[in-house]
Amino acid sequence: MSATSAEPLPRDTEHRSRTDARHDLFFRMLLRFCALLVLAALLGAALSTLWGGREVLFTDGFHFLLSSDWNPVENQFGALAPIVGTLVTSLIALILAVPVSFGIALFLTEIAPSWMRGPVSSAIELLAGIPSIIYGMWGLFVFVPFMAAIEPTLNDTLGNIPVIGALFQGPPLGLGLLTAGIVLAVMILPFISSVMREVFQTVPARLKESSYALGSTTWEVVWNIVLPYTRSAVIGGIFLGLGRALGETMAVTFVLGNSYNITASLLMPGTSISSSIANEFNEAVGLHRSALIALGFLLFVVTFIVLLIARLMLRQLARKEGR
Amino acid sequence: MSAIYARRSATNIIALVLSGFATLIGLIFLVWILWITAENGLAALKPTLFTKITAYADQGGLANAIAGSLIMDLMALLICAPIGVLAGTYLAEYASSTRLGASVRFLNDILLSAPSIVLGLFVYVIIVLPTTELTNGRITFSGFAGSVALALIGLPVIVRTTDEMLQLVPGTLREAALSLGIPQWKLTVQVLIRAAFSGILTGVLLALARLAGETAPLLFTAFGNNFMTLHPLDKMASMPVTIYQYTNDPNPALHAIAWAGALLITLFVLALSLLTRIMFSRKKVSYE
Numbered sequence: 001m002s003a004t005s006a007e008p009l010p011r012d013t014e015h016r017s018r019t020d021a022r023h024d025l026f027f028r029m030l031l032r033f034c035a036l037l038v039l040a041a042l043l044g045a046a047l048s049t050l051w052g053g054r055e056v057l058f059t060d061g062f063h064f065l066l067s068s069d070w071n072p073v074e075n076q077f078g079a080l081a082p083i084v085g086t087l088v089t090s091l092i093a094l095i096l097a098v099p100v101s102f103g104i105a106l107f108l109t110e111i112a113p114s115w116m117r118g119p120v121s122s123a124i125e126l127l128a129g130i131p132s133i134i135y136g137m138w139g140l141f142v143f144v145p146f147m148a149a150i151e152p153t154l155n156d157t158l159g160n161i162p163v164i165g166a167l168f169q170g171p172p173l174g175l176g177l178l179t180a181g182i183v184l185a186v187m188i189l190p191f192i193s194s195v196m197r198e199v200f201q202t203v204p205a206r207l208k209e210s211s212y213a214l215g216s217t218t219w220e221v222v223w224n225i226v227l228p229y230t231r232s233a234v235i236g237g238i239f240l241g242l243g244r245a246l247g248e249t250m251a252v253t254f255v256l257g258n259s260y261n262i263t264a265s266l267l268m269p270g271t272s273i274s275s276s277i278a279n280e281f282n283e284a285v286g287l288h289r290s291a292l293i294a295l296g297f298l299l300f301v302v303t304f305i306v307l308l309i310a311r312l313m314l315r316q317l318a319r320k321e322g323r
Numbered sequence: 324m325s326a327i328y329a330r331r332s333a334t335n336i337i338a339l340v341l342s343g344f345a346t347l348i349g350l351i352f353l354v355w356i357l358w359i360t361a362e363n364g365l366a367a368l369k370p371t372l373f374t375k376i377t378a379y380a381d382q383g384g385l386a387n388a389i390a391g392s393l394i395m396d397l398m399a400l401l402i403c404a405p406i407g408v409l410a411g412t413y414l415a416e417y418a419s420s421t422r423l424g425a426s427v428r429f430l431n432d433i434l435l436s437a438p439s440i441v442l443g444l445f446v447y448v449i450i451v452l453p454t455t456e457l458t459n460g461r462i463t464f465s466g467f468a469g470s471v472a473l474a475l476i477g478l479p480v481i482v483r484t485t486d487e488m489l490q491l492v493p494g495t496l497r498e499a500a501l502s503l504g505i506p507q508w509k510l511t512v513q514v515l516i517r518a519a520f521s522g523i524l525t526g527v528l529l530a531l532a533r534l535a536g537e538t539a540p541l542l543f544t545a546f547g548n549n550f551m552t553l554h555p556l557d558k559m560a561s562m563p564v565t566i567y568q569y570t571n572d573p574n575p576a577l578h579a580i581a582w583a584g585a586l587l588i589t590l591f592v593l594a595l596s597l598l599t600r601i602m603f604s605r606k607k608v609s610y611e
Contacts, residue, residue: 020506027508031413034406035427038482041475042430045441048448103345111339112346122600124349129596130356131536133563134585137570138356141363141578186352193349217335240436247438249539250563254570274440274539281543296444300437307433 046300053294055287064294070260072284077291079298081260085177085270086299089252090245092181092266097189098238104189105196110218121197128190135251139183144255147182148174151267170267175257178266183251188241195237195314199230236313243307247299249274273299357589364586367579377565378549381576385584387551388565394553395466395545395561396535399473404527407478408516411485411526416511419490428486435479443540446472451544466552466559469545476537477530484526488519525602532595536588538563562588 050057056064056077067078108121151172158168170176203226211221227234257269258279271279273295281292375384410427418424450468492515500510516523541564548558562584569581 024507027511028417031409031417032423034409035413035418035423037406038410038427038431038434038478041442041445041478042434042437044449045437045445048445049441052444052448052452100345100348103342104349106338106342107346111342120346120350123353124346126593126596127349127353127356129532129592131538131563131588131592133536133538133566133570134356134360134589137566137581137585138359140570142355142359186356189349189352217331219335219338220331222338243436247436247440249438249440250567274438277440277444278539278542282546293444293448296441300441303436303438303441304433307436311429311432 042304046297046304049293049297049300053290053292053297055290056294057297064291065298068260068262072280072288075287077287079273079291079295081262082271082273082276082295083298084262085256085272086246086274088177088266088270089180089184089256089272090242092178093184093188093245094238094242096182096185097192097241100185101189101193101196101237101241104193105200106222108193108197109200110222121194124190124193126190127186128194132187132248132250135183135187136254139179139251140254143183144174144179146174147176147179148172154267166264167266170263170265173257173267173269175255175269176265176267177256177270179255180252180270180272181266183255184245184248187248187251188244191244192237192241195240196230196234199233199237200226203229232313232316236310236316239306239310239313243303243310246306247274247303249278253278360582360586360589363579363582364589367583368586369583372580372583376549376551377560381574381580383580385562385565385580385587387548388560388562388584389587390551390553391466391545391548391560392535392562394555395470395473395541395559396531398467398470398555399477399534400527400531402470403474403477403481403530406474407481407526407530408485408523410478411482411523412489412511412516414482414486415489416507416515431479431482434475435483438539439476439537440539440542442475443472443542443544446475446540447543462556464544464546464558465556466545467555469541469559469561470555472540472544473534473537476534476540480530480533481523481526484529485519485523488522488526489515491522492518521602525599528595528599528602532592532599535595536563536592538567542567 064077064079065083066080067076068080069076069078070081071077104124108117108124112120149172151170151174154168155170155172159165168178207225207229208221211225216224252272253275256271256275258271258275259269260271261268262270277292277296281289284292369384372384372386373389374386375382376387377383377385378387410431414424414428414431418427446468450471451464454462454465454468496514496518497510500514501507505514541561545561545564546558547564547568548560552559566581566584566588569577569584572578
């Protein structure tokens with residue numbers, strides 16, 4: 001070695017560069033290991049719940065998904081009621097939260113005077129910081145009585161409309177799918193509106209100004225220019241909110257009423273995947289516990305797919321920007 | 324012609340009014356929830372909350388829950404902060420354009436909004452069940468298991484902020500250090516992480532704010548305990564789980580204690596997120 005190089009390196013320098021290389025390799029491996037732990041967490045969550053729920057999923061998978069009969073005493077486990085409850089409450093949440101979030105994003109990017117934008121958007125984002133257990137308590141002690149007070153009116157008005165009327169007929173319990181859906185809507189509102197606000201700001205001023213110059217109103221600019229330009233990211237933001245709503249536990253557990261009956265009315269109590277797990281897990285043994293873990297696996301797979309779509313949609317806009 | 328103009332301007336005005344109305348709805352819910360929490364919480368605040376344990380039920384306080392939460396939150400940070408910072412460093416410095424880096428970054432974003440109750444089940448299956456079997460039921464639910472579940476909530480937050488903050492560090496700093504012959508690990512630890520330190524710290528605080536309010540992952544990992552314990556392998560009480568149990572109880576005196584706990588936890592979380600916001604805004608100024 002030393003014979004070939006013109007000026008041999010001093011011994012300690014050579015030694016040092018070799019230790020440096022070794023340390024670098026070690027450091028790099030350590031970092032990569034930590035990054036892989038993130039993947040392991042997701043994969044582990046999927047595999048462990050699959051394993052924990054194997055007794056139910058692999059022996060009677062289809063029956064588990066399609067049966068509405070949930071009876072721990074007789075070891076009958078059909079997940080239809082929690083699945084329907086999760087989907088219905090999340091759907092209500094989306095129907096309510098999407099237009100409101102859009103309105104907030106529109107207000108904060110196009111209408112509000114600039115001194116107002118910072119404080120108002122921070123306030124809306126504070127909603128995302130409130131722990132979900134607080135939503136649950138507020139929901140149970142304040143919002144449920146409020147809903148019980150207005151539900152007779154819902155019965156008399158919306159309940160009389162043909163076709164969708166059946167959704168709004170029922171006893172004024174306050175608890176139920178509609179209440180849970182509204183609480184969820186408030187929870188996911190800040191997530192959807194902050195994504196919308198951020199992507200609305202990425203629309204090039206050129207495009208908007210051209211449209212204004214042609215005589216468009218503010219609404220026409222937003223509807224014809226801003227929304228089409230940001231469409232994929234807006235859908236991504238909505239799916240992000242949906243992912244949140246599907247997996248939320250504490251806010252809905254108190255206000256759903258924990259009932260395994262599937263009814264047409266949104267005013268009746270129901271259950272959801274996450275609230276079934278939270279309510280029953282610590283009392284469950286054997287097959288019951290396995291069924292609840294299997295429910296967790298289902299929830300994980302569904303939210304994973306929804307969040308995957310959300311992130312892919314959000315990435316499209318980033319690419320468009322050339323980031 | 325003028326009919327079209329009138330209709331367009333009417334549509335515009337209606338849309339703008341509705342959007343203002345939507346913002347008002349959001350703000351009303353925020354004020355409503357915070358007001359209720361403050362009103363009920365302040366009415367129930369008393370010194371025995373901090374001195375008595377939950378074993379005395381409505382005559383007691385939250386001392387063991389507060390201690391349990393502090394211990395588990397701290398342990399969770401001790402677990403997720405180093406891993407998160409190192410993983411985020413890997414993404415920013417070593418894998419910013421590799422396929423592995425891209426997929427870790429992508430999946431980390433998914434972990435960020437994964438349902439917390441499933442992460443609780445995950446820890447139940449990989450920690451609670453095996454320890455129960457290995458120790459013949461002596462160690463079942465534990466504060467340690469609870470911390471691991473909370474760490475999984477905080478991890479993606481720290482990974483993401485570290486990644487973003489390191490990308491803000493100017494490339495000239497790297498080049499200057501490398502041209503002096505510093506090995507890359509020293510560059511990373513002594514120059515880059517130090518340069519982005521306040522940003523990384525913000526990420527850690529943000530993670531703390533998120534995991535401190537979590538209930539669902541603790542239900543079947545730390546479980547709960549009516550007595551004071553500082554041992555990480557015991558069942559451990561926590562603020563959110565105690566609030567959950569007290570809210571489910573028919574006794575209104577317990578509801579009052581739950582509201583006091585809710586107020587404390589909300590104040591803690593909101594103060595943390597306010598602090599990080601201030602740090603963040605300063606951060607942005609210093610880089611522009």
